[in-house]
Amino acid sequence: xxxxxxxxxxxxxxxxxxxxxxxxxxxxxxxxxxxxxxxxxxxxxxxxxxxxxxxxxxxxxxxxxxxxxxxxxxxxxxxxxxxxxxxxxxxxxxxxxxxxxxxxxxxxxxxxxxxxxxxxxxxxxxxxxxxxxxxxxxxxxxxxxxxxxxxxxxxxxxxxxxxxxxxxxxxxxxxxxxxxxxxxxxxxxxxxxxxxxxxxxxxxxxxxxxxxxxxxxxxxxxxxxxxxxxxxxxxxxxxxxxxxxxxxxxxxxxxxxxxxxxxxxxxxxxxxxxxxxxxxxxxxxxxxxxxxxxxxxxxxxxxxxxxxxxxxxxxxxxxxxxxxxxxxxxxxxxxxxxxxxxxxxxxxxxxxxxxxxxxxxxxxxxxxxxxxxxxxxxxxxxxxxxxxxxxxxxxxxxxxxxxxxxxxxxxxxxxxxxxxxxxxxxxxxxxxxxxxxxxxxxxxxxxxxxxxxxxxxxxxxxxxxxxxxxxxxxxxx
Amino acid sequence: xxxxxxxxxxxxxxxxxxxxxxxxxxxxxxxxxxxxxxxxxxxxxxxxxxxxxxxxxxxxxxxxxxxxxxxxxxxxxxxxxxxxxxxxxxxxxxxxxxxxxxxxxxxxxxxxxxxxxxxxxxxxxxxxxxxxxxxxxxxxxxxxxxxxxxxxxxxxxxxxxxxxxxxxxxxxxxxxxxxxxxxxxxxxxxxxxxxxxxxxxxxxxxxxxxxxxxxxxxxxxxxxxxxxxxxxxxxxxxxxxxxxxxxxxxxxxxxxxxxxxxxxxxxxxxxxxxxxxxxxxxxxxxxxxxxxxxxxxxxxxxxxxxxxxxxxxxxxxxxxxxxxxxxxxxxxxxxxxxxxxxxxxxxxxxxxxxxxxxxxxxxxxxxxxxxxxxxxxxxxxxxxxxxxxxxxxxxxxxxxxxxxxxxxxxxxxxxxxxxxxxxxxxxxxxxxxxxxxxxxxxxxxxxxxxxxxxxxxxxxxxxxxxxxxxxxxxxxx
Numbered sequence: 001x002x003x004x005x006x007x008x009x010x011x012x013x014x015x016x017x018x019x020x021x022x023x024x025x026x027x028x029x030x031x032x033x034x035x036x037x038x039x040x041x042x043x044x045x046x047x048x049x050x051x052x053x054x055x056x057x058x059x060x061x062x063x064x065x066x067x068x069x070x071x072x073x074x075x076x077x078x079x080x081x082x083x084x085x086x087x088x089x090x091x092x093x094x095x096x097x098x099x100x101x102x103x104x105x106x107x108x109x110x111x112x113x114x115x116x117x118x119x120x121x122x123x124x125x126x127x128x129x130x131x132x133x134x135x136x137x138x139x140x141x142x143x144x145x146x147x148x149x150x151x152x153x154x155x156x157x158x159x160x161x162x163x164x165x166x167x168x169x170x171x172x173x174x175x176x177x178x179x180x181x182x183x184x185x186x187x188x189x190x191x192x193x194x195x196x197x198x199x200x201x202x203x204x205x206x207x208x209x210x211x212x213x214x215x216x217x218x219x220x221x222x223x224x225x226x227x228x229x230x231x232x233x234x235x236x237x238x239x240x241x242x243x244x245x246x247x248x249x250x251x252x253x254x255x256x257x258x259x260x261x262x263x264x265x266x267x268x269x270x271x272x273x274x275x276x277x278x279x280x281x282x283x284x285x286x287x288x289x290x291x292x293x294x295x296x297x298x299x300x301x302x303x304x305x306x307x308x309x310x311x312x313x314x315x316x317x318x319x320x321x322x323x324x325x326x327x328x329x330x331x332x333x334x335x336x337x338x339x340x341x342x343x344x345x346x347x348x349x350x351x352x353x354x355x356x357x358x359x360x361x362x363x364x365x366x367x368x369x370x371x372x373x374x375x376x377x378x379x380x381x382x383x384x385x386x387x388x389x390x391x392x393x394x395x396x397x398x399x400x401x402x403x404x405x406x407x408x409x410x411x412x413x414x415x416x417x418x419x420x421x422x423x424x425x426x427x428x429x430x431x432x433x434x435x436x437x438x439x440x441x442x443x444x445x446x447x448x449x450x451x452x453x454x455x456x457x458x459x460x461x462x463x464x465x466x467x468x469x470x471x472x473x474x475x476x477x
Numbered sequence: 478x479x480x481x482x483x484x485x486x487x488x489x490x491x492x493x494x495x496x497x498x499x500x501x502x503x504x505x506x507x508x509x510x511x512x513x514x515x516x517x518x519x520x521x522x523x524x525x526x527x528x529x530x531x532x533x534x535x536x537x538x539x540x541x542x543x544x545x546x547x548x549x550x551x552x553x554x555x556x557x558x559x560x561x562x563x564x565x566x567x568x569x570x571x572x573x574x575x576x577x578x579x580x581x582x583x584x585x586x587x588x589x590x591x592x593x594x595x596x597x598x599x600x601x602x603x604x605x606x607x608x609x610x611x612x613x614x615x616x617x618x619x620x621x622x623x624x625x626x627x628x629x630x631x632x633x634x635x636x637x638x639x640x641x642x643x644x645x646x647x648x649x650x651x652x653x654x655x656x657x658x659x660x661x662x663x664x665x666x667x668x669x670x671x672x673x674x675x676x677x678x679x680x681x682x683x684x685x686x687x688x689x690x691x692x693x694x695x696x697x698x699x700x701x702x703x704x705x706x707x708x709x710x711x712x713x714x715x716x717x718x719x720x721x722x723x724x725x726x727x728x729x730x731x732x733x734x735x736x737x738x739x740x741x742x743x744x745x746x747x748x749x750x751x752x753x754x755x756x757x758x759x760x761x762x763x764x765x766x767x768x769x770x771x772x773x774x775x776x777x778x779x780x781x782x783x784x785x786x787x788x789x790x791x792x793x794x795x796x797x798x799x800x801x802x803x804x805x806x807x808x809x810x811x812x813x814x815x816x817x818x819x820x821x822x823x824x825x826x827x828x829x830x831x832x833x834x835x836x837x838x839x840x841x842x843x844x845x846x847x848x849x850x851x852x853x854x855x856x857x858x859x860x861x862x863x864x865x866x867x868x869x870x871x872x873x874x875x876x877x878x879x880x881x882x883x884x885x886x887x888x889x890x891x892x893x894x895x896x897x898x899x900x901x902x903x904x905x906x907x908x909x910x911x912x913x914x915x916x917x918x919x920x921x922x923x924x925x926x927x928x929x930x931x932x933x934x935x936x937x938x939x940x941x942x943x944x945x946x947x948x949x950x951x952x953x954x
Contacts, residue, residue, distance in 0.1 A: 003495075003564045004492050004496070006564075006568070007488070007492060007564065007567075007568060008488070008492075010568050010571065010572070011484070011485070011488050011571075014571060014572060014575045015481050015484060015485075017575060018480075018575060019481070031587075032587065033802055033803075034583060034587070034591065034802060034803055034806050037587060037588065037591050038591060046591055046592055046595045046825075047595060048595060048596065048599050048825070048828045048829065048832075048833070049828075049829065049832045049833075050832045050833045050834055051832040051834060052829075052830055052831055052832045052834075052835055053829045053830065053832075055830070057829075058565070058568075058826060058829055058830055061826070061829060062568070062572055062826070064588075065572065065576070065588050065589075065822065066572070066575075066576060068587060068588050069576050069578065069586070069587065069588050069589070070578060070584075070585050070586070070587070072576070072577050072578050072585065073577060079584070079585060080579065080581075080585060082577075082579065082816065085575075085577055087480045087483075087484065088535070090484075090574055090575060090577070091483070091484060091487050091535075091539070093574035094487065094488075094491060094571050094574060095487070095491060095539055095542065095543070097567055097570035097571060097574065097770055098491045098494060098495060098543075098562075098567060099542075099543060099546050099549070100549050100550060100559075100562055100567070100770045100771055101546065101547060101549050101771070102557065102559065102771055104557075106511065107547075107556070107907070108547050108549065108556060108557060109546070109547070110508075110509065110511070110514060110545060110546065110547070111514065111541075111542050111545050111546050112542075112546070114511065114514050114515060114523055115523055118523045118524060118525060119525065122525050140617035140618075140621075140772075140814070140818065141617075141814045141815060141816045141817070141818075142815060142816065143813055143814045143815055144617075144814070165648075166643045166644075167643075167648045171642075171644045231794065231795075232794050285816075287816065293574055293577045294577055294578070294579060294816060294818055295617075295816060295818045297816070317708065317709050317917040317918070317919050318708075318917075320900070320916065320917055320918075320924075322897075322900045322924070323900065323903070323904075324900070324903075324904035324907070325510055325511060326510075326511055329511050336620055337617070337618045337620045337621070338618060338619060338620055339559065339618045339619065339762075339764065339771060339772060339774075340618070341617065341618075341771055341772045341818075345542065348523075348525070349535060349538070349539070351525045351526075352525065352526065352529075352530045352534075352535055352538060353529055353530065353532070353535055354529055355525075355526045355527045355528040355529045355530075356525070356526075356527045357527055357528060357529075358529055420799075423797070423799045423800065423801070426800070426801075427800075427801035430584070430801070439797065440793055440794040440795075440797055441793055441794070441797075442793075442794050447797075447799070
């Protein structure tokens with residue numbers, strides 16, 4: 001069949017790309033500025049035609065799309081929390097897109113719906129919730145997961161909000177640390193924020209007094225977001241202390257473990273999330289620390305049935321109650337979405353392929369890489385760690401000091417200079433394309449590099465390479 | 478390489494599945510009840526192991542996952558708005574998952590970011606917005622697109638909501654028709670609904686008086702959602718009339734064209750969306766009428782810059798302003814998500830492969846199928862159309878009357894009997910597996926079938942088959 005032939009050609013292009021992505025001798029990226037790509041490089045035109053292009057041209061376009069992209073699976077790509085290219089996860093995603101269905105009902109997704117149940121139950125048990133508890137749903141990313149948790153908490157406290165809206169309930173107060181990730185949407189649906197942290201960690205005594213302050217101002221505290229693994233520092237909030245406070249004040253405790261959740265699979269590292277079993281809801285993104293291809297994110301809820309109560313519309317035109325199978329398997333009423341992409345299968349398949357033990361080994365390996373980098377940098381005078389202590393997660397934050405800054409004592413002038421070092425190195429790094437790492441300022445700290453490890457293909461030699469590359473590109477700055 | 482070999486085996490399984498999906502002689506599904514699948518059929522176990530399974534077993538699992546699923550690409554699958562299996566779209570999705578990146582920044586998605594810009598600009602011009610206007614973003618499904626539109630409208634009217642929350646602004650009123658799709662989340666973030674429709678269409682004179690009523694009650698009307706293609710009837714609201722009213726009252730006009738947007742590509746059918754160019758925002762899901770694999774949904778906004786103003790957090794730890802390229806290409810601040818899946822590439826590739834003319838032909842074909850079914854049913858006494866007029870979209874709604882009901886005059890008793898016909902036929906239909914069509918009650922109408930056409934592989938013989946199959950399964954009921 002004609003199409004089979006074309007698809008096999010495409011598969012050869014994709015497999016060649018995968019092999020290249022995994023090779024250290026390949027570049028991570030071949031950088032071009034937006035205007036260069038827009039002008040069309042060697043016949044690669046982005047414009048959309050009225051008449052069809054021929055299929056040979058499409059294959060060339062596919063090759064070019066990959067060529068000018070960034071190899072996020074490369075062992076020397078350290079730029080984001082989601083890295084790596086798990087071949088089994090990829091196989092899962094290819095199957096998912098071939099099945100091309102929707103997590104709407106058991107009717108059209110019987111196998112995936114059951115897999116979702118199995119995987120969520122496994123995640124509940126790993127969190128440590130009793131077997132009779134636990135509900136949840138896969139949704140498109142951590143922001144959505146966190147949004148679910150706020151909707152649930154609000155509905156749990158004030159069910160009237162569902163029928164009568166925000167004007168029927170008092171002004172609520174939500175509490176979270178300053179280093180919070182993925183909370184963007186909250187700014188628009190809630191009323192109050194309280195920021196309290198040191199080194200990216202929530203200070204529980206301050207949380208308590210802030211709750212009292214909010215009450216004294218006539219606000220109704222209802223929700224605390226504890227973070228397990230912040231984006232930049234990889235910090236973990238003290239979950240047990242926060243759980244005590246939530247219990248005392250009767251507040252909903254949510255744990256955003258989008259980034260840190262993976263550590264629950266490690267016997268060595270799960271201690272950092274102690275107390276998570278006391279949360280009412282948890283965000284956990286397997287597409288981060290577990291290396292599952294994007295998108296794969298969950299909201300896990302302790303209390304059964306609440307998701308459905310909160311979100312269902314009883315729209316019979318969508319979900320017919322008179323079907324011949326047990327319609328409790330139709331997940332559409334739990335979801336705020338109508339169409340919902342199948343995100344579970346790749347994770348299910350990876351779990352089959354690795355076993356829980358495989359995930360544990362892979363996560364331990366990533367944290368070992370972080371520790372290796374930490375100890376290397378600690379010994380050097382041309383690098384300065386942002387924090388003295390060993391990293392809790394796989395985030396390592398540091399400044400590089402070019403020769404001329406090494407001898408200057410810390411001062412506002414030195415900081416101004418230092419602030420420009422990381423962007424300059426990053427520019428050269430992207431133009432040369434051998435590795436990629438992110439940088440950012442945070443609070444009073446000028447631009448520093450943040451290295452994160454979530455790709456199990458990364459080895460110590462890649463960490464060494466990163467350091468050498470930063471020095472090579474930056475020493476004369 | 479070992480993995481290449483495994484991936485090629487998987488590809489063979491997937492290609493065999495695709496070929497089977499397209500064959501009329503294959504079943505659409507091999508139905509099993511949840512308990513059957515959970516107990517494990519012929520060694521297909523859903524449970525997750527601690528130790529790895531072997532790779533041969535994984536391939537068997539992949540084959541079984543497809544075997545027990547539903548072939549949504551089959552020409553006789555009429556169950557959902559999203560059907561079909563476009564092979565080029567699929568190729569696009571395989572490449573996307575191989576690239577495994579995030580629409581966060583130009584830095585990590587240079588090509589996809591530019592493709593998004595090109596495709597959105599094309600969609601703006603098809604809507605009919607002036608070239609200097611137009612902004613937008615791909616997001617995970619129509620509910621999210623509609624959510625964006627409400628956030629934008631609210632922010633546009635009351636920018637203070639971003640920093641001071643809902644309690645700082647008056648009680649708002651939102652207007653929409655009763656047959657609205659994907660509006661679930663709105664119930665939780667807004668205050669008031671007004672439902673007005675006949676045959677699924679908003680009545681504009683009633684809209685006007687409802688706005689006056691809302692004002693007299695002290696509410697602030699701010700947003701009208703017009704639907705272009707309702708879920709069940711495929712009805713189109715009168716967009717120009719609604720635009721006049723919105724203009725008169727100074728309201729934000731949103732058009733939910735999730736389902737109907739595809740018709741804009743047809744010179745014959747785009748007249749049904751006349752006035753859409755006057756909207757402030759539009760939801761348009763290419764994963765519905767354009768046959769793009771799930772998920773592929775857009776929110777299109779007339780006013781440039783508003784998305785960013787509304788949603789940006791100026792989080793330097795996420796988006797560094799001191800990068801070496803033009804950071805206006807970083808889309809992260811437009812989005813309420815942090816991670817954002819690449820949904821544009823498959824659409825871009827399909828557009829290259831078909832051209833705009835190819836989409837037009839495919840959409841016209843789907844509407845021709847609907848008309849063919851409509852005229853066939855109109856001539857028969859054992860079927861009854863829910864509405865007399867020709868369908869506007871590809872939705873055809875009808876009852877089947879088994880022999881014993883054909884001779885009974887309409888009455889509450891007959892309705893009670895008729896209500897049970899569609900579920901009974903659907904049960905048999907799924908157990909036998911040769912075709913699939915959905916049913917639902919709506920308002921005062923008892924369970925009726927809704928046939929929708931969005932799969933270009935569907936031909937008249939498949940429509941004939943559907944009718945015969947309903948008669949075969951239902952005539953003795």
